[in-house]
Amino acid sequence: MNRGGRQGGRVAWRVLLWILLLAVVGAAGWTWRDFSRFSVTPLHVSSASESIDIGRGTSFKDVVHQLRSQGLSTSSPLYWRLLAERMQVAGRLHAGEYAITPGITPQQLLANMAQGKVLQRDVTIVDGWTFHDVLQALAKADKLKHETAGLDEAAIMRKIGAPGEKAEGRFLPETYAYVKGDGDLDILRRAHEAMDKTLATSWAQRAPDLPLTTPYQALILASIIEKETGRADERARVAGVFVRRLQKNMLLQTDPTVIYGMGSSYAGTIHKSDLTTDTPYNTYTRPGLPPTPIAMPGKPAIEAALHPASGDALYFVSRGDGTHIFASTLEEQNRHVACYQLKHCQ
The missing domain is CATH 3.30.1490.480 (Endolytic murein transglycosylase)
Incomplete structure (x- = not known):
């Protein structure tokens, strides 16, 4: 009787051990599946x-x-x-x-x-922006250290390794990636280097017989083209007009340079008196190119400045729809102005 009881006890223990083992295996299996699902x-x-x-x-x-x-x-x-x-x-x-x-x-x-x-974030320098616009965009960029705060233009240019340079036009319009901890001087330094490389490459491949003696003059012309038109099909034609006027020693007479020279006094409208008020940037009163670029020109504008379209057009005027009409004589230009600007079409 005792032997049977001992045997029954051993069976019970075996059963219990098996149950515990199965429970452990089951728990381990459930835990592994739960862990795998978590991952x-x-x-x-x-x-x-x-x-x-x-x-x-x-x-x-x-x-x-x-x-x-x-x-x-x-x-x-x-x-x-x-x-x-x-x-x-x-x-x-x-x-x-x-x-x-x-x-x-x-x-x-x-x-x-x-x-x-x-995590990378982006900040974009837009074609046609001024240096002031660039600084404003950098100041609003999230998680970017604002190292230029309180610095004037000359100090900023020294900080990025370009002492003595004017800032306008010197930064290539593109989208620049940055990470937390980077500073606005990092972005400016990269954009400045990108513009130097782009301008050097384009200058080396420029068309012959241009009335431009330095890459900086090409940058100035490109900035004017940038502000005159945003249309890809017109940039080279606009460039051709300005190049021919420079070759003929004609005044460039381009409104964007006048507006730039007006600075903060420009309120959205340019008047006849503005065209006769002399500033270093007034191309109605001063011959040749202005002393500096008037904006940040993009690569297409630089290419247009260095590869202008051939032709005989010396004038152009806006149609009011974003396009321009070109003319080779002053008489023809006056008719276009009367039609598209004064609305006196014949």
């Missing part, structure tokens, strides 16, 4: 502009704490640790700001941090 399940992102900023020396534990405190994750810190160990990135996370985009998973985020794929 590929998108984080809780409430807007498209979410990010996490990891400072230098931040521990992995603090990174996870920050994710949880920002409401991006409610998963166990153990899961984050296991995932980092499995990916072999626990000790290789780079400091910086990282985008938390809709749909990003813990696995993707850790991979980005391990590869240092920090």
Whole structure:
């Protein structure tokens, strides 16, 4: 009887051990499936502009704490640790700001941090902007250090390694990427170098017999073309008019230079008295090119200045719809002005 009881007890223990083993295996399996699901399940992102900023020396534990405190994750810190160990990135996370985009998973985020794929932002210098416009855009750029605040133009140019240069026209219109910690002087330095390279390349390939003796003169002319027309099909024709007027020692008589010379007194309308008021930029009163560019010319305007269209046109006037009509004689020009500006078409 005792032997049977002992045998029954051993059976009961075996059954209990099996039950416990199955429970452990089941729990482990459930945990593994839950962990695997966690690694590929998108984080809780409430807007498209979410990010996490990891400072230098931040521990992995603090990174996870920050994710949880920002409401991006409610998963166990153990899961984050296991995932980092499995990916072999626990000790290789780079400091910086990282985008938390809709749909990003813990696995993707850790991979980005391990590869240092920090969040990049963009700032655009627009064709035709003045240096003042550029500084205003940089001042509004998010997470960009504003190092130019309180500096005058001369100091800014010294800071970027271009002492003595006038700033107007010297920065290539393009979109520039930056990361948190970069400064506006970094953007200006890159844009200045880009313009130098672009201008040097274009100057080396310029058309022959141009009335331009330096790349800077080409930059000045390109800035005028930039302000006169935004149409790709007209830039070279406008350039041709100005080049022929320079060759014939005619006044350029271009309104954008007059407006630039008026500075803050320009209120949106140019009057006849403005055309006769002399300034260094008034091309109705002074021959040749103005002393500096009047805006930031884009690559197409630079190309047009150095490859003007052939022809005999010496004048052009706006039709009022964004296009221009060209003329080779003053009589023809006067008819166009009467028609398109004064609305006295015959």
